[in-house]
Amino acid sequence: MHPLARLDHQYVWHPFTQMRDWLRQEPIVIVAGRGPWLRDVHGREYLDANASIWTNLHGHNHPRLNAALIRQLRKIAHSSALGLANEPASLLAAELVRAAHMPGSGVRPSHQRLSKVFYSDDGSTALEVALKLAYEFTRRTRGPASRPRFLSLQGAYHGDTLGAVALGHIPLFHQTWRGLLFKTDTVMAPYCYRCPYNRARPERADARLYRQCRWECIEVVARQLERQRRMRGEPYAAFVVEPLIQGAAGMIPQPQGWLTRIAELLRLHNTLLIADEVMTGFGRVGLPLPPPRQPDRAPLFACQLENVSPDFLCLAKGLTGGYLPLAATLTTREVFDAFLGRYEEFKTFFHGHSYTANQLGTATALENLRLLRTRASLRARLRLQQALAETLPALWDVPQVGDIRQVGLVVGIELVRDWTTREPFDLREQAGIRVCRAMARRGVLTRPIGNVIVLMPPYCTTPAQIRKIVETLMLACEETLGRPSRARSKSRVRKPSIR
Incomplete structure (x- = not known):
């Protein structure tokens, strides 16, 4: 075992990791990276297929980001924001507000524009800030007798600080802390693949494309909003949602139009909208088709793809391109x-x-942000979006693939025991973990969410590298879950949507 791996085993406690299992084998110790590649202490190279847990946008060791960091380091590394302002923070706040309201972003003139930026350290604290502000704003506008209450989706994950955990509804992550938390309410997520209102039989396609329903998921939210007003005498303070796709819930995408309808309901019920774009922001959910010709008109946030203006926009992860902890x-x-x-x-x-x-x-x-507004970045994102859409359908040949969910540059592949029945693997079987370990042995790194394999590579990843990632995933499934049938399923494979 490498000396650094021994030090890790001796001293480091890793997040979201069963350390008993971790200590049984030598960990991959990363020492360098460039573009979409990472290199370990033994000189092995890996494609970073989940952008280092969804943070890296332009690739590792990017020369322009390196230069910006060095330029600032020559001036000053840090000074307090309590009683002092600073140059880059002021400039960035203006650019974030501009990005939230670019031409064509769909902001309604009747609605308040996002215009103020509060900085913090990570996604959890960005949500904590929104939660506290919404709570106190509600009390100050409705009166001190108000008892602000919050609503979020089933399977929600909004961070690990106690306020953010209170908004979460993943028992495996959150149940332990229930005694420390305030009460929040939940409504069903629009999980088309496993929705009880979807009457369609399984097909070899994204479940959003063949669903058969009457938007009952919207009716459920409407009834909950009305129940809150009737039983508690006041509307919810805020509804918290990851726009277009829920991340840690299992990469659950929302059917087109869901967010717009929800936003309209919230306006009717005088309820604030908190948009958790920690994962979805900065171009991660892709580009509209046809894409805008001008890079500065390309939407950077998921809300903009549905012409929705939230009351709070929470940002982190890709905010620094994957370089440093920062949130807004x-x-x-x-x-x-x-x-x-x-x-x-x-x-x-x-x-x-x-x-x-x-x-x-x-x-x-x-x-x-300047990089994101270049033509080169616009072309790279569109190329990656199209490469994923063209390459992913090959995975339908894997019988354990139940659903393939692509939203722009985000992909979730749900593994099941039997795609014809959607029967899931028991989490204790570690199907997702075993597949990802087999991928790592073949030079591709990602991390599963239960039985969902996540693909979210940096924007610089080429079509050839995407093919390698998908081929590696297919081989890993064959190795760990069993051989696929040679004949393609007789069920019709629908043309994928790259939204």
Whole structure:
């Protein structure tokens, strides 16, 4: 075992990892990366097929991001945001607001524009900020007797701070902490593949394409909003959602139009919308077709693809292109104004972080936004989106593939025991983990969500590399789950959608 691996085993406790299993084998120790490639201490190279847990946008060791970081380091690494402002944080805030309201983003003139930026450290804290602001804004606008309550989706995951955990509804992750949490409500997610209202029999296609329903998932939300008003005497403070696709829930995509309908319901019920775009932001959910000709008109956020303007926009992960921890919560002037007052009124937002608005992070994020607005980046994202759409259908030849869900540059492949019945693997069988380990042995790194294999490569990944990733996944399934039939299934394979 390499000395660094021994040190890891001796001292490091890894997140979301059963350490008993971890200690049984030598871990992959990464020492370098360039573009979509990572290299370990033994000199082996791997394609980074999940962008280092969904953070890396342009590839590792990008020269422009490196240069931006070095330029800022020559000036100053950090100064406090408590009582002081700084250059890159001010410039970045203006650019984030601009990105949220680019031409054609669909913001309705009647709705408040996102105009204020509160910085924090990661996705969990971005949600914590939105949660606290929405809670106090509701109390200040509805009166001190108000008891703000929040609504989120089944399978929701919004981070690991206690407020964010309270919004989560994944028992495996969240049940342990229930005694520490405040109560939130939940409604069904639009999980077309396993929706009880979807009357369609399984096909070899994304379940959104062949679903047979009457949008009952929307009716369920409408009834819950009305029940809250009737039973508690006031609307929900906010509805929290990952737009277009839920990440840690299992890469569950929403059918086109769902978010727009939900936003309309929330307006009718005077309920705020908190958009958790920690994973979906910065172009990750892809481009509309046909794509815009001008890079600065390309939408960067999932909400924009459905012309929805949230009251809070929570950003992290790809904000710095995968370089440094940084998060931002955007909100409206209306929310901001509710915290203005004389000093002795103590209406201040009493929340903050030691590294709020850190200069190294904000300077790198600023360059990341400039990169996203280049023609080269626009072409790379479109090429990757199309390469995934053209390559993924080969996976229907694998009998254990039940659903393939692509939303732009995000893919979830759900593994099942029998695709004709959608029978799942028991989580204790570790089907997803075993497949990902077999992929790693063949030079492709990703991490499963239960029985769902996630593919979310950096934007610089080429079509040839996408083919390698998909072929590796097929071989890994054959090795760990059994051989596929030589004959393609007789069921019709529908043409995929790259949205």
